[in-house]
Amino acid sequence: xxxxxxxxxxxxxxxxxxxxxxxxxxxxxxxxxxxxxxxxxxxxxxxxxxxxxxxxxxxxxxxxxxxxxxxxxxxxxxxxxxxxxxxxxxxxxxxxxxxxxxxxxxxxxxxxxxxxxxxxxxxxxxxxxxxxxxxxxxxxxxxxxxxxxxxxxxxxxxxxxxxxxxxxxxxxxxxxxxxxxxxxxxxxxxxxxxxxxxxxxxxxxxxxxxxxxxxxxxxxxxxxxxxxxxxxxxxxxxxxxxxxxxxxxxxxxxxxxxxxxxxxxxxxxxxxxxxxxxxxxxxxxxxxxxxxxxxxxxxxxxxxxxxxxxxxxxxxxxxxxxxxxxxxxxxxxxxxxxxxxxxxxxxxxxxx
Amino acid sequence: xxxxxxxxxxxxxxxxxxxxxxxxxxxxxxxxxxxxxxxxxxxxxxxxxxxxxxxxxxxxxxxxxxxxxxxxxxxxxxxxxxxxxxxxxxxxxxxxxxxxxxxxxxxxxxxxxxxxxxxxxxxxxxxxxxxxxxxxxxxxxxxxxxxxxxxxxxxxxxxxxxxxxxxxxxxxxxxxxxxxxxxxxxxxxxxxxxxxxxxxxxxxxxxxxxxxxxxxxxxxxxxxxxxxxxxxxxxxxxxxxxxxxxxxxxxxxxxxxxx
Numbered sequence: 001x002x003x004x005x006x007x008x009x010x011x012x013x014x015x016x017x018x019x020x021x022x023x024x025x026x027x028x029x030x031x032x033x034x035x036x037x038x039x040x041x042x043x044x045x046x047x048x049x050x051x052x053x054x055x056x057x058x059x060x061x062x063x064x065x066x067x068x069x070x071x072x073x074x075x076x077x078x079x080x081x082x083x084x085x086x087x088x089x090x091x092x093x094x095x096x097x098x099x100x101x102x103x104x105x106x107x108x109x110x111x112x113x114x115x116x117x118x119x120x121x122x123x124x125x126x127x128x129x130x131x132x133x134x135x136x137x138x139x140x141x142x143x144x145x146x147x148x149x150x151x152x153x154x155x156x157x158x159x160x161x162x163x164x165x166x167x168x169x170x171x172x173x174x175x176x177x178x179x180x181x182x183x184x185x186x187x188x189x190x191x192x193x194x195x196x197x198x199x200x201x202x203x204x205x206x207x208x209x210x211x212x213x214x215x216x217x218x219x220x221x222x223x224x225x226x227x228x229x230x231x232x233x234x235x236x237x238x239x240x241x242x243x244x245x246x247x248x249x250x251x252x253x254x255x256x257x258x259x260x261x262x263x264x265x266x267x268x269x270x271x272x273x274x275x276x277x278x279x280x281x282x283x284x285x286x287x288x289x290x291x292x293x294x295x296x297x298x299x300x301x302x303x304x305x306x307x308x309x310x311x312x313x314x315x316x317x318x319x320x321x322x323x324x325x326x327x328x329x330x331x332x333x334x335x336x337x338x339x340x341x342x343x344x345x346x347x348x349x350x351x352x
Numbered sequence: 353x354x355x356x357x358x359x360x361x362x363x364x365x366x367x368x369x370x371x372x373x374x375x376x377x378x379x380x381x382x383x384x385x386x387x388x389x390x391x392x393x394x395x396x397x398x399x400x401x402x403x404x405x406x407x408x409x410x411x412x413x414x415x416x417x418x419x420x421x422x423x424x425x426x427x428x429x430x431x432x433x434x435x436x437x438x439x440x441x442x443x444x445x446x447x448x449x450x451x452x453x454x455x456x457x458x459x460x461x462x463x464x465x466x467x468x469x470x471x472x473x474x475x476x477x478x479x480x481x482x483x484x485x486x487x488x489x490x491x492x493x494x495x496x497x498x499x500x501x502x503x504x505x506x507x508x509x510x511x512x513x514x515x516x517x518x519x520x521x522x523x524x525x526x527x528x529x530x531x532x533x534x535x536x537x538x539x540x541x542x543x544x545x546x547x548x549x550x551x552x553x554x555x556x557x558x559x560x561x562x563x564x565x566x567x568x569x570x571x572x573x574x575x576x577x578x579x580x581x582x583x584x585x586x587x588x589x590x591x592x593x594x595x596x597x598x599x600x601x602x603x604x605x606x607x608x609x610x611x
Contacts, residue, residue: 162410232447236511238408240461240518241437250464254451349450350498 017068024061024077031056054085098330105327108320113328117298118286124317128325130288131303134203135332137292138282138299139272141207142214147264149211150218151253157219158226159248176216184212185277192281203292206282206299210271217270221263225256258344265340269333275301300329355421355438355521355552356381357402362416363581364394364401366409371397373581375416377571384544384553386567386590388560389605393575394582395556396444396526402554403439403524404432420522437461440520444527446507448499448514455495457510458482461518477517485513486543505536512543516551523547525555529562541566560606564594572602 035052039045058081066074116127153173157166188209192200229252237247253260283296284306304325311318357379364372372394379385387395400406401414404425418425425435448457458478462469469477478495482488487509491502499510508528515523525544529537544553544566557563563570571587586599597603 230447232443232445233449235405235408235443236447236449236514237460237464239403239405239436239441239443240464240514241433242461242464243433246464246466251449255449347451349500 016070018073019065019068023064024081027061027064028053028057031060057081058085101323101327101330104320104323105325108324109327113321113324117288119288121286122312123314126317126321128298128300128303128321128328130285131298131300131325132328133288133290134282134297134299135272135301135329137290138203138206138210138278138297139268141204141292142210142271143264143268145207146211146214146218146267150215150264150267151222151260153215153219154222154226155248155253157223159244159252173216173219176212177220179212181209181213181274182276182280185209185280187212188277188281201281201283201296202294203282203289203297206278206297207292209277209281210274213274213277214267214271217267218264221266222256222260225259225263226252228259229255255349258348261343261347262340265336268336272333272336273301273329275305278302279305300325300332304329357522357552358417358419359402360417360419362398362401362414362418364397364406365413365415367411370581372401372573373583375584377584377587379552379554380569381552382548382550383568384548384555384566386563386570387554387556387573388558388563388570389573389582389585390575391558392578392582393573395573397582398573399524399526399554399556400441402522403441404435405441407432437518438520439522439524440515440518441524442508442511442515442526442528445531446504446511448502448507448510450498450500452499453496454482454491454499454502454510457499458513458517460514481513481517482510484516484547485509486539486546487513503536505532505539508532508536508540509543512540512547516547520551522552522554525553527556527558530558537562560594564590570594572597572599572605574601574605 031053032049034056035049036044038052039049058078061081062074062078065077112125113127113129114132115129116125117130118126118128119130153169157169161169185206188205191208192202192205196202233251233255234247237251238244242251278299279302282299282302284302285296285298289295289297304322307318307322307325311322358377359379360376362372362375363370375398387399389395397406402418402425406412406414414426416426420438424430425439449460452460455474455478456463458481459469459474462474462477479488479492482491487506490506491497491510499507502510508531512523512528529540532540541562544555547553548568555563555567567590569587570590570593572585572593573582574585575582586593586597586602588597593602594606597606603609
């Protein structure tokens with residue numbers, strides 16, 4: 001009887017038992033040693049070692065935790081290790097790609113690469129100035145076309161659209177999101193070939209193809225952001241005698257500029273690396289062409305692909321250029337992301 | 353500056369749902385009129401129909417007449433935007449514009465309408481509106497700071513300053529103190545007393561002490577049951593409503609014996 005009273009009044013507060021803070025690390029070392037030992041007998045390989053270590057780690061930690069800390073803590077540790085494990089797993093391809101592109105692309109990341117085209121270049125040397133210019137021009141035109149259309153569509157859907165037209169547009173945007181990029185390229189090709197004849201290859205055709213891919217992304221992200229703007233802000237504006245269109249422009253869009261900028265950047269990053277639609281619409285060339293309305297243009301993804309798939313001699317020089325073009329593409333996308341961060345930092349609502 | 357509002361036989365709908373039925377009342381200029389009643393009885397809906405904010409909600413509509421100084425606010429030739437410039441509104445939750453500074457928030461009515469204004473004019477308007485909202489002394493040194501950085505009570509007074517900066521004739525307040533602490537509430541109530549010399553003020557409140565403290569006339573709304581429309585039960589001088597109401601329901605409600 002007295003025992004029962006004690007345990008009832010104590011509630012276990014301050015007496016709960018914990019594994020020491022170093023326990024997960026200790027278990028990890030033990031698990032690694034155990035797996036290494038087991039695999040040393042069966043023949044060592046890295047993947048097997050990592051998987052076995054992860055499984056051993058989880059089993060040992062959860063069992064130990066359950067014995068010492070109780071089932072709630074054990075579940076917590078189990079889920080925590082699952083989450084951390086998934087995170088590390090997701091990190092593997094990222095680090096692998098970054099490492100490969102940087103280590104192989106760094107060799108040709110020199111001034112010549114950015115100042116020379118491939119016109120008249122045989123063998124080593126040469127650069128991708130023509131491809132860089134083409135990518136920037138085509139992406140800029142794509143952005144100029146897609147962003148106004150995308151943002152206005154999103155404004156219509158969120159602020160004005162009611163009934164069947166809005167539902168139809170939402171449905172079509174959903175369908176467009178799923179269009180394979182080669183289909184978008186063939187659409188642009190077919191469109192321009194009907195007008196200009198079968199040999200038409202222009203930078204603007206590539207832009208139109210990329211627009212088909214970019215517009216739904218801009219619409220979707222802008223729509224999400226606009227829906228986040230509190231309804232109270234719109235009402236506050238209406239109550240001051242501000243017409244609806246001014247409210248949309250100066251309150252709703254102004255409040256969500258930061259989010260829209262992020263969405264647009266992600267959309268640019270989505271299309272800047274597209275290869276297939278550019279191959280069929282813009283083609284490829286070795287010389288600089290600044291005019292998107294006249295003739296073929298080179299772009300970084302197609303440059304990389306051609307250098308790799310159809311290398312000129314010596315092969316190593318071509319392959320190096322391909323990797324460097326890929327690296328420049330990655331740097332471009334990262335630069336856009338940084339730019340979006342700066343823009344969103346500058347325009348986001350502040351409280352102090 | 354302030355105007356009289358006569359409402360006759362007003363029915364307010366959300367789509368097919370009749371939310372408020374058959375309200376007729378007269379709101380006197382230069383006075384405070386309070387709306388009281390249980391939740392969901394249509395006080396706020398009715399208040400929002402007085403400056404045509406009700407129709408902002410899709411499917412919402414109104415039948416009947418709201419006449420302000422001889423002009424029907426729901427006449428076919430009346431622009432709701434003009435109505436809202438004449439009848440200002442303060443909401444339940446303080447809602448300063450998060451991208452604007454304190455001064456820009458006060459000037460929002462002018463700036464959002466792209467009204468050109470000299471710097472000195474704008475400064476005067478900021479100062480007079482903030483003075484009018486009893487906020488000037490607290491914020492005069494940080495007018496360029498974001499309005500969202502103020503405390504809840506200060507934000508609400510900023511919203512009142514923003515509303516009076518467009519120089520309306522009528523000021524509607526939808527439970528302006530329900531998100532505020534007692535000290536901020538007192539500041540707003542003092543402000544309402546001060547503002548009533550210039551404006552016609554209509555306030556929705558759940559707080560019967562507040563209604564009895566600040567208002568000259570009180571309207572009691574009630575609802576028969578869920579899904580039924582809200583109705584105006586009784587409207588009279590505040591003293592009469594709280595001491596000697598004619599309706600049994602009003603007496604039950606103000607004495608706390610409701611339901």
